[in-house]
Amino acid sequence: MALRGRDIVSLRDLSSEEILELLEGAKKMIPIAEGRKASASLEGRLVAAAFFEPSTRTRLSFETAVQRLGGRCITIADAGLTSMRKGESLSDTIRMLSSYSDAIVLRHPSEGAARLAADASDKPVINAGDGANQHPTQALLDLLTMHEALGTLAGLKVVLLGDLRYGRTVHSLAIALAMFGAEMVLTNPKSLGFPEELRGDLDAMGAKISEEPDLRRAVRDADVLYVTRIQKERFGDEGEYRQVAGSYRVDASTLEGAKPRLIVLHPLPRAGEIDPEIDRTPHAAYFRQAFLAVPMRMALLDSILRARGG
Numbered sequence: 001m002a003l004r005g006r007d008i009v010s011l012r013d014l015s016s017e018e019i020l021e022l023l024e025g026a027k028k029m030i031p032i033a034e035g036r037k038a039s040a041s042l043e044g045r046l047v048a049a050a051f052f053e054p055s056t057r058t059r060l061s062f063e064t065a066v067q068r069l070g071g072r073c074i075t076i077a078d079a080g081l082t083s084m085r086k087g088e089s090l091s092d093t094i095r096m097l098s099s100y101s102d103a104i105v106l107r108h109p110s111e112g113a114a115r116l117a118a119d120a121s122d123k124p125v126i127n128a129g130d131g132a133n134q135h136p137t138q139a140l141l142d143l144l145t146m147h148e149a150l151g152t153l154a155g156l157k158v159v160l161l162g163d164l165r166y167g168r169t170v171h172s173l174a175i176a177l178a179m180f181g182a183e184m185v186l187t188n189p190k191s192l193g194f195p196e197e198l199r200g201d202l203d204a205m206g207a208k209i210s211e212e213p214d215l216r217r218a219v220r221d222a223d224v225l226y227v228t229r230i231q232k233e234r235f236g237d238e239g240e241y242r243q244v245a246g247s248y249r250v251d252a253s254t255l256e257g258a259k260p261r262l263i264v265l266h267p268l269p270r271a272g273e274i275d276p277e278i279d280r281t282p283h284a285a286y287f288r289q290a291f292l293a294v295p296m297r298m299a300l301l302d303s304i305l306r307a308r309g310g
C-alpha cells in the first residue's frame with residue numbers, strides 16, 4: 001500500500017481501496033493487539049502524540065498501537081504544561097516535534113489545525129480530531145467494527161443519531177459511508193444538523209441520505225445505530241446547549257422491533273445517550289469498537305511508518 005510517509009488529515013486522504021486494505025490489515029493485527037502474538041514492525045520508530053484536548057481512547061489506543069508494534073512514544077497530554085502557555089505557536093511546536101519524532105498524532109480544538117500541522121511538519125501528521133471538523137482514524141475503526149460484525153459496508157443502512165453539527169466523528173464517518181454506498185438516515189435535534197459545507201460535499205458524492213426524526217421508526221430496518229454525544233464544549237451559547245441537552249436516549253424500548261443483528265455504535269465517551277441496560281444486549285458493539293481502535297491504528301501506523309521492504 002502506498003501510505004508510507006503520508007499525512008492523514010481527512011478521510012478524503014484515503015481511497016476506498018486503501019481503506020479496505022487497512023481494514024484487512026487491522027484484522028490481522030488483532031492477535032498482536034490482544035497480546036497473543038508479538039511484532040517489532042515499528043522497532044526504532046518514535047511517534048509524538050500531541051494532544052491539546054482531553055482524550056482517553058484516541059491517545060491511549062495510539063500509544064498502545066505503537067508499543068505493541070515495538071515502537072516508542074513521546075506525549076503531550078496536557079497542553080498547559082507546554083511552552084504554548086508562553087505563547088509558542090502551534091506551527092513552531094509541530095516543526096520542533098517533527099525534528100524529534102518519525103510521525104505526529106495531533107488532537108487540537110481548532111478546525112484546520114491538522115492541515116496547518118501537516119504543512120509545518122516534514123514528518124507524517126495524523127489528525128486525531130481537529131475541533132468540530134474531522135476525526136478520520138475514528139471513522140476507520142467505526143468501519144472496521146461494522147465490517148467485522150456485518151461482513152460488508154456496501155448497502156448498509158446506518159442511522160446517525162445526535163449531534164451532527166459539532167460531532168467530528170460523524171463528519172468523517174459520513175464521508176466514508178458515502179464512499180462505500182451505504183444509506184444514511186439522519187436523526188438529530190433540529191439545530192444540530194450537518195454543517196452546510198459537509199452536506200454539500202456529501203450530496204456531490206451522491207450520498208444516499210434521508211431524514212427521520214422518529215428514532216424508533218429510523219431504527220426499524222437499520223443495520224447500524226451510530227449514537228453521538230452532544231458536544232457541549234463546542235457550544236458558544238450555554239442556553240443553546242440547554243435546549244438540546246438530554247433530547248434523545250437509546251434504551252431497550254428504542255430497539256424493540258429492530259433487526260436482531262442491528263449493532264449500536266458510539267465513539268464514546270457517552271454522557272447519558274445510551275442506557276447501560278443496552279450494554280448487556282447483543283446489539284451493544286461500542287466497547288468492541290473502542291478495542292478495535294488499537295488494531296486499526298496499528299495497521300495505519302504500520303503502513304505509514306514501516307521501513308520499505310520491512
Ligand code: CP
Pocket residue numbers: 054055056057058059129138267268269
Ligand atoms: N472516540 C474518541 O475520540 O474518544 P476520546 O475523546 O476519549 O479520545
